[in-house]
Every structure is written in C-alpha cells, then in structure tokens.
Amino acid sequence: MIDNETIRKLRQMDLSELVDALEIQEMDNDTRQLSFDERLQLGTDHLYQEKYNKRVNGLIKRSKFRIQNATVSAIHYDKRDIDRQTLNELATCSYINHRRNIIFQGFTGSGKTYLACALGREACKREIRTRYIRLPDLLIERDEATLKPKGVTNLITKFSNYSLLVIDEWLLDDLSED
Structure with missing residues (x-):
C-alpha cells in the first residue's frame, strides 16, 4: 500500500x-x-x-467538428457508393504525410460532412492537429481579418498550424474573385 x-x-x-x-x-x-x-x-x-x-x-x-461522434466504423457503405478499401486507406491518414488533398463530392445529405468528420477524428486519434471549419465561416473570418493590421497574416498563420484542415461546404456557392 x-x-x-x-x-x-x-x-x-x-x-x-x-x-x-x-x-x-x-x-x-x-x-x-x-x-x-x-x-x-x-x-x-x-x-x-x-x-x-x-x-x-x-x-x-x-x-470543432460539426459531427463530434462521427466514426469510420459507423459508415454504411452499402447506402453510399464508397469503396471500403479506399476509405480504410484514408483512415490511416497517410494522405496527410504525403500532402494530398481529399475532396468529397455528392448531393446534399449524402454524408460528405460525416465522412470528413470521421476522417478528422481518425487524424486526432493519431495525434494529428486538426481543424474543421465551414467555408462560409472561413470567409467571414477572412473578411474580419482584413479589417485588422496583420489580420490576414495572423489568420493564415493560425490555419497553417494545423496538419489537417477540413473545409466543409467547399464551393457550395460560387466564390467571387476576392
């Protein structure tokens, strides 16, 4: 004792x-x-x-994942046109070390956000610093940063500190050239 x-x-x-x-x-x-x-x-x-x-x-x-409890093991492959082997390979997070990007395309409600959050959680399990943000929120942060001295530089530094940046709702709407 x-x-x-x-x-x-x-x-x-x-x-x-x-x-x-x-x-x-x-x-x-x-x-x-x-x-x-x-x-x-x-x-x-x-x-x-x-x-x-x-x-x-x-x-x-x-x-700040939108779906905090999303897991790769809970994905229903038969309901989506997803290759299990490809997703399992993505779950290893090797694409991060190889500096590859992943883009999920599909209709609204097809599970793109869930997939992104599940892969983000896998990265966290491997102790990879990860950040989830919706593109509209990122653009608001950018607009607010432009109003401050060194604001854009600080914003870029902030997001560059993450090894994995999950940007949801990418190109949902047309972007201006700004």
Whole structure:
C-alpha cells in the first residue's frame, strides 16, 4: 500500500492517473500477487492510456467538428457508393504525410460532412492537429481579418498550424474573385 505522502507527491506531479491505477491494483487480489515489475508495467500502461485519451479528446474538442461522434466504423457503405478499401486507406491518414488533398463530392445529405468528420477524428486519434471549419465561416473570418493590421497574416498563420484542415461546404456557392 502506498502511503499518503507518496500519493500527494504523485498528484502534485500531475500523475493522478497513476494513483488511480495503483488504487485499482490494491483492490484486486490477483494484481496484488504480481511482481513489482508487472505492477509497474500495468500502472504505466494505465497512465499512458489515460494521458493518450486526454490528448485525443482535447484534439477532437478543439477541432470543432460539426459531427463530434462521427466514426469510420459507423459508415454504411452499402447506402453510399464508397469503396471500403479506399476509405480504410484514408483512415490511416497517410494522405496527410504525403500532402494530398481529399475532396468529397455528392448531393446534399449524402454524408460528405460525416465522412470528413470521421476522417478528422481518425487524424486526432493519431495525434494529428486538426481543424474543421465551414467555408462560409472561413470567409467571414477572412473578411474580419482584413479589417485588422496583420489580420490576414495572423489568420493564415493560425490555419497553417494545423496538419489537417477540413473545409466543409467547399464551393457550395460560387466564390467571387476576392
């Protein structure tokens, strides 16, 4: 059993997840029988998973996806003319490393936004900084930025910091030359 001082120090070092893992181990008779190395490995695995989940959930939240819970596994392939193998390949996010763009075309309501959000979530799971924005909102931000000194430069810098930028409703309406 870990003493209160050690628990306090672990929490102060922002390792509350490790304290939780050790407390769970203490309640399980089978786990208490394990060697120190095995228990340390279990605690480390628990801590790693908790920190990873926190990072991924933060990335997903900050991405501002329109459909927060979109997943590749929930896509109904038979209802859409989508090749499962192609989509699974896109879900690996290799197109990001190869600096490729993806454009989804289809009728309104065909699931383009869902697909984009699902692939964006896959990128977040790989700890890739992602941002979702609708083109009309991006244009509003651009118009507001033009009114500020260095506004457009700052806006470009802001969006260039994302490895994946999902622009929804692209070319839904005609764009002016501005």
